[in-house]
Amino acid sequence: MAVNRRIVLASRPVGMPTAENFRLEEEPVPEPRHGEVLVRALWLSLDPYMRGRMSAGKSYAAPNPVGGVMTGGVCGRVEKSQDPAFQEGDIVQGFALGWQDYAIATSAQIRKVDPSLAPISTSVGILGMPGMTAYFGLLEVGRPVPGDTVLVSAASGAVGAAVGQIAKIGGCRVVGTAGSDDKVDYITKELGFDAGINYRTAGDLNAAVREACPDGVDVYFDNVGGPVTDAAFANLAQWGRVAICGQISQYNNTEEGMGPRSLRHVLINQASVEGFLVFRFTQKYPIALRRMARWIKEGKLRYREDVVEGLERAPEAFMGLLQGKNFGKLVVKVADE
Amino acid sequence: MAVNRRIVLASRPVGMPTAENFRLEEEPVPEPRHGEVLVRALWLSLDPYMRGRMSAGKSYAAPNPVGGVMTGGVCGRVEKSQDPAFQEGDIVQGFALGWQDYAIATSAQIRKVDPSLAPISTSVGILGMPGMTAYFGLLEVGRPVPGDTVLVSAASGAVGAAVGQIAKIGGCRVVGTAGSDDKVDYITKELGFDAGINYRTAGDLNAAVREACPDGVDVYFDNVGGPVTDAAFANLAQWGRVAICGQISQYNNTEEGMGPRSLRHVLINQASVEGFLVFRFTQKYPIALRRMARWIKEGKLRYREDVVEGLERAPEAFMGLLQGKNFGKLVVKVADE
Numbered sequence: 001m002a003v004n005r006r007i008v009l010a011s012r013p014v015g016m017p018t019a020e021n022f023r024l025e026e027e028p029v030p031e032p033r034h035g036e037v038l039v040r041a042l043w044l045s046l047d048p049y050m051r052g053r054m055s056a057g058k059s060y061a062a063p064n065p066v067g068g069v070m071t072g073g074v075c076g077r078v079e080k081s082q083d084p085a086f087q088e089g090d091i092v093q094g095f096a097l098g099w100q101d102y103a104i105a106t107s108a109q110i111r112k113v114d115p116s117l118a119p120i121s122t123s124v125g126i127l128g129m130p131g132m133t134a135y136f137g138l139l140e141v142g143r144p145v146p147g148d149t150v151l152v153s154a155a156s157g158a159v160g161a162a163v164g165q166i167a168k169i170g171g172c173r174v175v176g177t178a179g180s181d182d183k184v185d186y187i188t189k190e191l192g193f194d195a196g197i198n199y200r201t202a203g204d205l206n207a208a209v210r211e212a213c214p215d216g217v218d219v220y221f222d223n224v225g226g227p228v229t230d231a232a233f234a235n236l237a238q239w240g241r242v243a244i245c246g247q248i249s250q251y252n253n254t255e256e257g258m259g260p261r262s263l264r265h266v267l268i269n270q271a272s273v274e275g276f277l278v279f280r281f282t283q284k285y286p287i288a289l290r291r292m293a294r295w296i297k298e299g300k301l302r303y304r305e306d307v308v309e310g311l312e313r314a315p316e317a318f319m320g321l322l323q324g325k326n327f328g329k330l331v332v333k334v335a336d337e
Numbered sequence: 338m339a340v341n342r343r344i345v346l347a348s349r350p351v352g353m354p355t356a357e358n359f360r361l362e363e364e365p366v367p368e369p370r371h372g373e374v375l376v377r378a379l380w381l382s383l384d385p386y387m388r389g390r391m392s393a394g395k396s397y398a399a400p401n402p403v404g405g406v407m408t409g410g411v412c413g414r415v416e417k418s419q420d421p422a423f424q425e426g427d428i429v430q431g432f433a434l435g436w437q438d439y440a441i442a443t444s445a446q447i448r449k450v451d452p453s454l455a456p457i458s459t460s461v462g463i464l465g466m467p468g469m470t471a472y473f474g475l476l477e478v479g480r481p482v483p484g485d486t487v488l489v490s491a492a493s494g495a496v497g498a499a500v501g502q503i504a505k506i507g508g509c510r511v512v513g514t515a516g517s518d519d520k521v522d523y524i525t526k527e528l529g530f531d532a533g534i535n536y537r538t539a540g541d542l543n544a545a546v547r548e549a550c551p552d553g554v555d556v557y558f559d560n561v562g563g564p565v566t567d568a569a570f571a572n573l574a575q576w577g578r579v580a581i582c583g584q585i586s587q588y589n590n591t592e593e594g595m596g597p598r599s600l601r602h603v604l605i606n607q608a609s610v611e612g613f614l615v616f617r618f619t620q621k622y623p624i625a626l627r628r629m630a631r632w633i634k635e636g637k638l639r640y641r642e643d644v645v646e647g648l649e650r651a652p653e654a655f656m657g658l659l660q661g662k663n664f665g666k667l668v669v670k671v672a673d674e
Contacts, residue, residue, distance in 0.1 A: 052605075060605045225600055244604045257598040263562055267581045267612035268389075268397045275604035 002029040005311055006069045006100035013054055016252045016322060021054065022070070022315040029102045031080075038080040039092060039103045039110065044311065044332040045073040045124035046318045047158070048223075051251040060277055070099040070314075074334075075113060075123045083107055091115055093123040099314050101334060117293040120337065125158055125329040126296065126303040127289055129278060133245060134162035135288040136281040138221055139170075141243035141274050146171030148218035149237070151209065153228045155196065156183035156304075158329035159245060162292075163221045164193050165301050172219075175212045177228050179324040186327075191302060205231035216240065216269075225250045226257065233262035236269045244275040252322060304328030339366040342648055343406045343437035350391055353589045353659060358391065359407070359652040366439045368417075375417040376429060376440045376447065381648065381669040382410040382461035383655045384495070385560075388588040397614055407436040407651075411671075412450060412460045420444055428452055430460040436651050438671060454630040457674065462495055462666040463633065463640040464626055466615060470582060471499035472625040473618040475558055476507075478580035478611050483508030485555035486574070488546065490565045492530065493520035493641075495666035496582060499629075500558045501530050502638050509556075512549045514565050516661040523664075528639060542568035553577065553606075562587045563594065570599035573606045581612040589659060641665030 003026050010023040032038045053064040053071050064071050074097035078090040085107055086092065094110040097103035113123040125131065137159075144150050150167040154160045155176025164174045164187060175195045176187045184196035195212040202208040209217070209231040216237030222229050225247030232242070250257050266273060281288075295301035306326040308317040311334045321330050340363050347360035369375045390401040390408050401408050411434035415427040422444055423429065431447040434440035450460040462468060474496075481487050487504040491497040492513025501511045501524060512532045513524045521533035532549040539545040546554070546568040553574030559566050562584030569579070587594050603610060618625075632638035643663040645654040648671045658667050 058605070060607075222600070225598060229600065244600050247598075247601050247604060250598060250601060258595055259598045261562060261584075261587060261594040261596045263559070263566065263581050263610075263612070264584050264587060266610060267584060268395070270397075270612050270614055270617065272609060272611040273600075273603060274609040275600070275607050277607055280607065 003027070004029045004100055004102040006098065007311065007314055008069050009054060009064045009066050011066060012056060013252075015254045017051070017054060017315075017319055019315060019319075024312055030104050032082045032104055034082050036082050036104050036106055037078050037086045037092075037110070039074065039076040039094065039097060039105055040079045041074045041076040041097065041101055041103065041311075041334040042337055043075040043121045043124055044099060044314060044334050045075075045128065045130075046314060046321055046330045046332060047073070047130065048246055048248045048251065048321065050318065051248075051322060071096055072099050073124045073129055074098070074103065075120050075128075076103070077337075086110075086112075091120050091123075093128060095129060099311065101311060117289075118296055121305060121331055122296075122303065124331060125305060126162055126301065127292060130158035130329060131162050131292055132281065132285055132288055133278040134159045135166060135292060136278060136284065137243045137245050137276055138163045138166055138219070140281065141276045142219040142221055142241050144170055144172050144219045147173075149173045149175065149213045149215055150219040150221065151175045151177070151213060151217045151232055152221040152223070153177045153232070154223035154246070154248065154324075155187045155193065156327060157223065158303075160221070160223055161187065161191060161303065161328070162301065165191055165295075167219070168192055169295065169300055175209075177224075183327060186304070199228050206234050209235045219243070221245060222247070224248050226259070230260050230262060233265045236265050236271045238269050240269055240271040242271065242273040244273060248322065306330045308332045310334075340364070341366045341437055341439040343435065344648065344651055345406050346391060346401045346403050348403060349393060350589075352591050354388070354391060354652075354656055356652060356656075361649055367441050369419045369441055371419050373419050373441050373443055374415050374423045374429075374447070376411065376413040376431065376434060376442055377416045378411045378413045378434065378438055378440065378648075378671040379674055380412040380458045380461055381436060381651060381671050382412075382465065382467075383651060383658055383667045383669060384410070384467065385583055385585045385588065385658065387655065388585075388659060408433055409436050410461045410466055411435070411440065412457050412465075413440070414674075423447075423449075428457050428460075430465060432466060436648065438648060454626075455633055458642060458668055459633075459640065461668060462642060463499055463638065464629060467495035467666060468499050468629055469618065469622055469625055470615040471496045472503060472629060473615060473621065474580045474582050474613055475500045475503055475556070477618065478613045479556040479558055479578050481507055481509050481556045484510075486510045486512065486550045486552055487556040487558065488512045488514070488550060488554045488569055489558040489560070490514045490569070491560035491583070491585065491661075492524045492533065493664060494560065495640075497558070497560055498524065498528055498640065498665070499638065502528055502632075504556070505529050506632065506637055512546075514561075520664060523641070536565050543571050546572045556580070558582060559584070561585050563596070567597050567599060570602045573602050573608045575606050577606055577608040579608065579610040581610060585659065643667045645669045647671075
C-alpha cells in the first residue's frame, strides 16, 4: 500500500514555533473521486504567512485546525485524474495542497504549470504566490513612478527580491534591508539594488534609511514591521505610499508589540498606507505571469531558491524562515521531478 | 493714531504651551500699498494645527517664526482697498491673516464671503477650513458608502461634528468619541449620531468601540491619535479606510509617543490609511461650500460655536483647546461686525 506522509499541526505555538507543534503522520494514499485529481507533491513552498494560520486569533483566513495538515502551496504532478481537464503527468500548482506527499484537489484548487516558462519550482516562487505578491503589491498598491525611491524590507527574500528588481525595471532607485552582509551583497551586487542596509548591524536605523534615501521614501514595501518599518515611516517622502505585505517581526509576539506612534509622519506627508492580500488580484495573475516569465528569460529578473531536501525537514526549515535563516525562496523538495 | 494689537510667538513651547509663549504687541495700523487691502479682523479662528506651527520641527508648513504674529484664519471687513476687486466694507476671509486686529492682504490671500449664506463667523468654521476638512477628508479620503459604519474622534469639535453629520446625510451609521458626557449627549441627541463614547470614562476603549461598532469600523476619521485611534484600528472592518486629519493627543509630547503596533490590523483587513491636508482640495471648495450652505439651510447640518470675546484672550482659549476645554468651533470675537 502506498503511503502518504503528512505533517499536521500538533498544537498551537506560543511565540516561536517549536518541533513539538508539528507531527508527521502516515496514511494510505487517497483515491480521487469523480471530478478530483490526485497530485504527487514535488515542491512545497514555505512562507511566513503560515505562522498566522498556526494561531487561533483573528486573521484574514481561518486558522489551521489542530490535527489538520499544515497549509502550504505545492507544485506537483497529476498521478491520477477523474477530471477530463487534467491528464496524468500534468504539472500543476495549488495554493492549499498542504505539507504532504499526496493531495486530492479539484480544478478550482489547482492550475496547470507551463514547464517551458521556467523550472517548475518557480510556480511556488517567482512565478507563484510570492512573485504575484511582489508584482501587484508593488505596482498596484505602492504605485511607483520612474524616479521614485523604493525601499523594501526582507529584500533578499522571495517577495522582496522580486519587488526590488521590478522597481528597477520601472526606473526607480531601490534600497533594500536584509539581515546579513551576505544578503546585502546579494541584493546590491547580484540583483542591482542601489543600496542595502543590514538592519542587524546598522545601529541607528533612522539614520541609515535617511542616508540611503536622501530624498525620502516614496514607496515602502513592508514585509517585516517593527523597527525597520519605524525607520521607513520616519523617512517617508511627501505623498509616500506604504504597501503592507507582511509583518514577520511581529508574528511570534505573545503580546501586542509596542513602538513609536508613526501616524504623524503619515499626516504631515499626506502619505497612504495600505494592507493587501495577493488574492484580490487573482483575475490579473495571467498578465503578470507572462511579463515576469519574459523578464526572467531576458535576465532582468533573477531569483534564488533555498532548497531543503525531504518533507520531514519542513518544520525545521520553517522555524528557520521565521528567524531569517533562509537565503532566497525557501522550498522543500518533496520528490524528484 | 489707530493701533494694531497683535499676538506674537514669544518663544517655542516645550510640551503644552503656556502664557509665556505668547506676547501682545501694539504697532501702528499699516497702510495698504498698490494691490493690497487692509482687513479689520472680526472673527479669529483657533485650531489645533496651530500647535504644530509653534514648534521648529519638520511639518508640512514652515514654523511660525519667533517674534512673528501667530498664524490664524480670520474673517474680517475690508477697511481700505488698493485692489479694484475689493471694496471697502466687503466681508472677506483669509487663512493666514493672523492673531491681530488688522492685516494687510493681497487677493491671493483672501476670498470674499457671502453674508447671505450663513452668519459670517462660519467662514472660519463650518463654511471655512474646518468644514472643508470635514467634507473632503470624509468624502474623498474616507470614501464612505451608504451602510458603512463611520467612527470619528473629537466628534463634537469643529471638524468632527461636521464629519458625522455629513456621514449621516450619506446614509451611514455614525459613532463619535468625545471627552465629556455633555459632548456625547450633544452629538447623539442634537446632531443625530447613532452612538457616542466618552473616551475619558469608557475604560476599555477597544471594548467600547467594538460594542458601538459591532460590524467593525468601515471609515475612521481621526482627529486625535493615541489610545482612541488604537481602539479604532483594532476594530477596523475588512477594507476599512482611515483618514488621518489630526493627532491632537500627540502634539504636546516632548518625546515621540509609544503605542501598540497596529499595522497587523491594516494588513489582515486590507485596510488603507491616508494622511491629508485640506489644501489639496482647494480647487473644489466652491462645490463643497454650496452643498454645505444648503444643508445648513435645510437643517441637516448644524454647528456650534464656542465664542471667546477679545483678541487678548486668544492665548488662554488656545491652551484650553489643546486640552479639549472648548465645546464646538472655537472662535475669538475680535470686533463687532
